[in-house]
Amino acid sequence: MSNGQIAIGVDLGGSHVMATTVDETGKIGTRHEVDLTELDPVKVVAALVGCVRLALADADGCAIAGIGIGSPGRIDVRTGMVHYSPNFGWREVPLGAMVAKELGRAVHVLNDARAATLGEYTFGAGRGTKDFVMLTLGTGIGGGIVMGGELVFGRGWSTGEVGHHQIRARDGFICSCGKTGCFEAHASGTGLLRHVLKLAPSFPRSTLTRKVRKIGSKTVRRLAEEGDLHARAAWDRWIEDLAVGLANLVTILNPERIALGGGVASADRFLLEPLVPRVRALTTMADPNGFDIVTAQLANDAGAIGAATYVLAST
Numbered sequence: 001m002s003n004g005q006i007a008i009g010v011d012l013g014g015s016h017v018m019a020t021t022v023d024e025t026g027k028i029g030t031r032h033e034v035d036l037t038e039l040d041p042v043k044v045v046a047a048l049v050g051c052v053r054l055a056l057a058d059a060d061g062c063a064i065a066g067i068g069i070g071s072p073g074r075i076d077v078r079t080g081m082v083h084y085s086p087n088f089g090w091r092e093v094p095l096g097a098m099v100a101k102e103l104g105r106a107v108h109v110l111n112d113a114r115a116a117t118l119g120e121y122t123f124g125a126g127r128g129t130k131d132f133v134m135l136t137l138g139t140g141i142g143g144g145i146v147m148g149g150e151l152v153f154g155r156g157w158s159t160g161e162v163g164h165h166q167i168r169a170r171d172g173f174i175c176s177c178g179k180t181g182c183f184e185a186h187a188s189g190t191g192l193l194r195h196v197l198k199l200a201p202s203f204p205r206s207t208l209t210r211k212v213r214k215i216g217s218k219t220v221r222r223l224a225e226e227g228d229l230h231a232r233a234a235w236d237r238w239i240e241d242l243a244v245g246l247a248n249l250v251t252i253l254n255p256e257r258i259a260l261g262g263g264v265a266s267a268d269r270f271l272l273e274p275l276v277p278r279v280r281a282l283t284t285m286a287d288p289n290g291f292d293i294v295t296a297q298l299a300n301d302a303g304a305i306g307a308a309t310y311v312l313a314s315t
Contacts, residue, residue, distance in 0.1 A: 005315065006062050008055045009308030010069040011300070012048060012112065014039070014087040019051035020301075021059045022308035026123030028301055029058050041093045049102045056103075065315040066106035068307030070115030071095060074158050077310075080109035083157075086176075108311050110153075112303050114160055116261065116296075117144025118151050119306030124297035125259035133255045134296065135162065137242075137262035140176070141184035145253060151310075163188070167244045173198075183248075186241035189217035189264045195234040195241075196220055206230035218263045225270050239274050246275075246293065247282035254286045261296030268295050 009022040015036055021029035032054040034047050052067060073085025080096015082088075100107040110118075117126075117134035126132040132146040141163030145152045152159045163184030164177055172181025173194050185191055193212055200209040208223065208230045223231035246258060265271060272293060280288040298305060 004063070005065045005312060006059055007065045007308035007311040008052055008059070008067040009304030009306070009311075010048060010052060010067065011115075011303035011307070012044070012069055012071040014072065017044070017048045017051055018300075018304060019048070019055040020304050021055050021062075022305050022312075024312055026119075026305055026309070028305060029055065031301075039088045039090075041088075041090060041095070041098065044088070045095070045098045045102065049099060052099070052103060064105070066108060066311040067099065067103065068115070068304075068309070068311040069095065069099065069107065069109045070112035070303035070307040071109055072112050074156070075109050075111050076157055077108065077110045077153060080107055082109070106311070108307070108314060110307060110310055111142075111144075111157070111160070113142030114144040114151060114153070115304075115306035115310065116142070116298075116302035117146065117160070117306065118309055119298050119302035119304075120259050120261070120296050121146045121151070121306075122309050123305060124302060125294050126257060129256040131253070131255045131257075133162075133249060133253060133258045135246075135258065135260050135262075136296075137187065137260060137264045138189050140190070141188045141245075145255075147253070162245070162249060165245070165248060167241060167248070183241075183245040187238060187245050189262065191241065192217040192220055192234060192238045192264060195237045196230065199230065199233050199237070202233070203230040216263070218266070221264060221267050221270070225267070236274075239271075239278065243275055243278035243282055246279045250279065250283050250286050250291055255291055257292045257294060259294050259296045261299075261302065265295050271295070 006023045011018045018033040032051040072087040073082045082093040096107045096109040130149045134144045136142040143160045143162035166181045168181030173185040175182035175185040196212045224235035
């Protein structure tokens, strides 16, 4: 571990929590993880604090700047208040204050996608840029935006919810937010599975329809790579919807680089080779060759690294 300051980075998800030490170079220590069996705030905090205590023990003798937590939801980064988190079913949970009371240390809480964005921007796919967008393609689509070298939180701390702009408003899938045709309803990992189901009548002999509720989007991607006709048709539809949403973001934000994270994005070339030309073709008012689209580099560590980096930059 570095001789300089370190912070504890925490990645809090809907099913698990991970805490680790992070130094000023982005290097992490041992990952201390535990599954969450209950989502009651008190139980979640107890599990989180247990992981953080183990990380603090790893940092014995180091100067610790504080604890950074990346958590799902709309979060006031000034107070650590989770105003709303559909993943946990929380409203007005003072997560930062609860953890600080248990540990007696400075605690910063920010949205998990924004934390991952900061991690990738500082130590991963966003290095060397000033204007950067990060998307996480999972059950939904999380996002974060860096403009002029600064992570953008915006009014109400909700800037970056890119998954809920509509790309198929008239005939699209119903989103969990209640709208029709949201970007995340079509272009998330879950969206890929929905494309499989929608195309099922065109592939009456396909076994994929019967399996889709038991397999994940990464399996559909693998089958598409292997040449399964049903999976490939769903993949192509998914790529088209992902391209529409990304072209919208390029037009609105004009970033230098967009990084794609999450399980589906790990396809790398199989994803980027058809996707990038389609996004460029759909980009009109911005320079269609003025941006890069890449896959994220920090994998599941991005959130913890970003949360700790926010702490180190705040001291």
